Amino acid sequence: MREFGFELALCAALEREGHLVSRQLGGHVHGRRVLDTVVVHPTDAVSRRAAITPERLPTTAIEADVGPGRARYWKDAFDCHPDRAERATELAIERGFFERERHGGRTYVRQTARYPDWIEGITAIENKPDLDRPGDLQTQLRTDVSLALVDRVVLATADYVTRAHLNRIPDEVGVWRFDPESGDREIVREATDLPTDEAGVELRERKPLRADVRVVSAAEKASARTRLAERAYGKGWRSFDYPPCANCSPDADGIPHCTWKDRPVRASEECGPDCEGHEKADAPTVDGEALRAERTPWDPDPAGTRRRQTGLDRFL
Numbered sequence: 001m002r003e004f005g006f007e008l009a010l011c012a013a014l015e016r017e018g019h020l021v022s023r024q025l026g027g028h029v030h031g032r033r034v035l036d037t038v039v040v041h042p043t044d045a046v047s048r049r050a051a052i053t054p055e056r057l058p059t060t061a062i063e064a065d066v067g068p069g070r071a072r073y074w075k076d077a078f079d080c081h082p083d084r085a086e087r088a089t090e091l092a093i094e095r096g097f098f099e100r101e102r103h104g105g106r107t108y109v110r111q112t113a114r115y116p117d118w119i120e121g122i123t124a125i126e127n128k129p130d131l132d133r134p135g136d137l138q139t140q141l142r143t144d145v146s147l148a149l150v151d152r153v154v155l156a157t158a159d160y161v162t163r164a165h166l167n168r169i170p171d172e173v174g175v176w177r178f179d180p181e182s183g184d185r186e187i188v189r190e191a192t193d194l195p196t197d198e199a200g201v202e203l204r205e206r207k208p209l210r211a212d213v214r215v216v217s218a219a220e221k222a223s224a225r226t227r228l229a230e231r232a233y234g235k236g237w238r239s240f241d242y243p244p245c246a247n248c249s250p251d252a253d254g255i256p257h258c259t260w261k262d263r264p265v266r267a268s269e270e271c272g273p274d275c276e277g278h279e280k281a282d283a284p285t286v287d288g289e290a291l292r293a294e295r296t297p298w299d300p301d302p303a304g305t306r307r308r309q310t311g312l313d314r315f316l
Contacts, residue, residue, distance in 0.1 A: 056234030
């Protein structure tokens, strides 16, 4: 199975266990690093987070000096560029995290609910079904460990894992052997908890005979962790298109399986008129939101926490 199908099968298996799963998210602070799979382990407070909105909340709004008590003039509540603050304010209002009041021609905001401490931990998973083609695996995993943005880093593979494989990756990295056909997962090596509350070192760019690194403070990491968890919460893992082909037959997890190729397919890269098995048809309809809501704490249609105040509408 190709890496795309392997990744989707692993996401589906983790979701069936009740985990909040997402894929292809930025796992960096100043550099450039895309994490294959992200699992957010929630606290019991996730129900209060779910009650606000099913979408991502902007970290800038979460960190603003705005609470559910007295409304504040929006420009006084942020410690960042005004344009960034304005975008965060509008998005937070749109998604029901802020509510707006107008006094003397000025916009004041307050939280509709206090942002809960709902993130217990984050696991990043690097998917390499074939360890004989590792690519830049060693550098990627060393970057994740030295930055320690997430609590645990795991390598997932379909291959048999040898001692030589283990010796080529950092000791802190856990290793799973995963069968995408059966969904069985064997823990070859447990992941070590990383020091997320301490400063980390991030690889920004590697050149011949030189590596550009930057020390990342604990405060910067805390902000990036919130951003990562919120993106994972809002995005989920079914962020792909289904091909408009009669041979696309999604399985019970919503994975786009092609009956002609007999495997999952990525519509954007390998489907269309150029494919010999292409039979034009409407793309299949899959209610991925219903599947996610049934299996995880994510709520696609919460009641919301915005309050309605008599007479307030005429100021909006």
